[in-house]
Amino acid sequence: MLKTLGLGAAALGAAPIIASTASASHHESGEHEPKESEIGFKDGEFVLPPLDYDYDALEPHIDARTMELHHSIHHQGYVNGANNALQKLNEIASGDGDASLVKHWTRELAFHGSGHSLHLLFWNNMKPDGGGEPEGELAEAIESSFGGFENFARLFKAASGAVEASGWGILGYEPVSKKLVVLQAEKHHDITVHGVVPLLAIDVWEHAYYLRYQNRRGAYVDAFMEVVNWDDVARRYRAAKG
Numbered sequence: 693m694l695k696t697l698g699l700g701a702a703a704l705g706a707a708p709i710i711a712s713t714a715s716a717s718h719h720e721s722g723e724h725e726p727k728e729s730e731i732g733f734k735d736g737e738f739v740l741p742p743l744d745y746d747y748d749a750l751e752p753h754i755d756a757r758t759m760e761l762h763h764s765i766h767h768q769g770y771v772n773g774a775n776n777a778l779q780k781l782n783e784i785a786s787g788d789g790d791a792s793l794v795k796h797w798t799r800e801l802a803f804h805g806s807g808h809s810l811h812l813l814f815w816n817n818m819k820p821d822g823g824g825e826p827e828g829e830l831a832e833a834i835e836s837s838f839g840g841f842e843n844f845a846r847l848f849k850a851a852s853g854a855v856e857a858s859g860w861g862i863l864g865y866e867p868v869s870k871k872l873v874v875l876q877a878e879k880h881h882d883i884t885v886h887g888v889v890p891l892l893a894i895d896v897w898e899h900a901y902y903l904r905y906q907n908r909r910g911a912y913v914d915a916f917m918e919v920v921n922w923d924d925v926a927r928r929y930r931a932a933k934g
C-alpha cells in the first residue's frame with residue numbers, strides 16, 4: 693500500500709508531502725509545508741506528532757475518549773514498534789544483528805510502519821465540520837474513476853464495512869492507470885497494490901469505534917464521512933499525480 697516503503701523506511705510518513713514541496717514541477721500541489729501533525733519522522737526516528745485538533749473536536753461523530761486512546765496509546769504503539777524493527781534491521785545491515793531474523797523484522801516493520809503511516813493519514817484526513825463532497829480536480833477524478841461521488845461513496849462504504857477482522861478502507865491513486873481505486877487493507881499492510889498512494893483512509897479496527905458504536909461498523913463509517921477533510925484529500929491527490 694505504501695509507496696514510501698519501497699523508497700526506504702526513513703522516508704515513511706510525510707514523504708509524499710516533502711517530495712511535493714521539493715519539486716519545482718509540482719507547483720500545482722500548492723507548495724505545501726507539512727503541518728506538525730503530518731511529521732512522523734524526526735531526528736532519525738519515527739515520532740507521534742500531535743493532532744491538528746482537540747480530542748473532542750470530532751464529537752459527536754467520533755468521541756473524545758476513543759480519539760485519546762487511539763492516538764496516545766494505539767498509534768504510539770505502532771511508532772514504538774516501527775522504531776524497534778528499524779533498529780534491528782539496521783543492526784543486521786551493519787553486520788552486528790542476527791540475519792536469521794530478517795524475515796521477522798521486515799514483517800514487523802511492514803506492520804508497524806504501515807500502521808504509523810496510515811494513522812498519520814487518517815488523523816489528517818479528518819477535521820471538525822468536515823464532510824460533504826470534494827470539488828475541482830478531485831471531484832473530476834472521482835467522476836472519471838467511479839462514475840460520480842455517489843458511486844464512490846457506495847463502494848468506499850462497502851469496502852470499509854466488509855474488511856475482514858481488523859484493517860482499513862482506502863481511497864488511493866493508482867499510478868499505472870492514473871485512476872483512483874478503492875482498496876481494503878487487512879491489518880495495516882496485507883492485501884494491497886504496491887505503488888498505490890493512499891489519499892483517504894478509514895481505520896476500521898474495533899479500537900477506532902467500539903466505545904461509541906460497538907458492533908455497528910456501518911454507523912461508524914457513515915459518521916466518518918461527516919468529518920472527512922476533502923481539502924486534505926484533494927491536496928494529496930494533486931501531489932500524488934504530479
Ligand code: MN3
Binds near residue numbers: 762766895897
Ligand atoms: Mn487504529
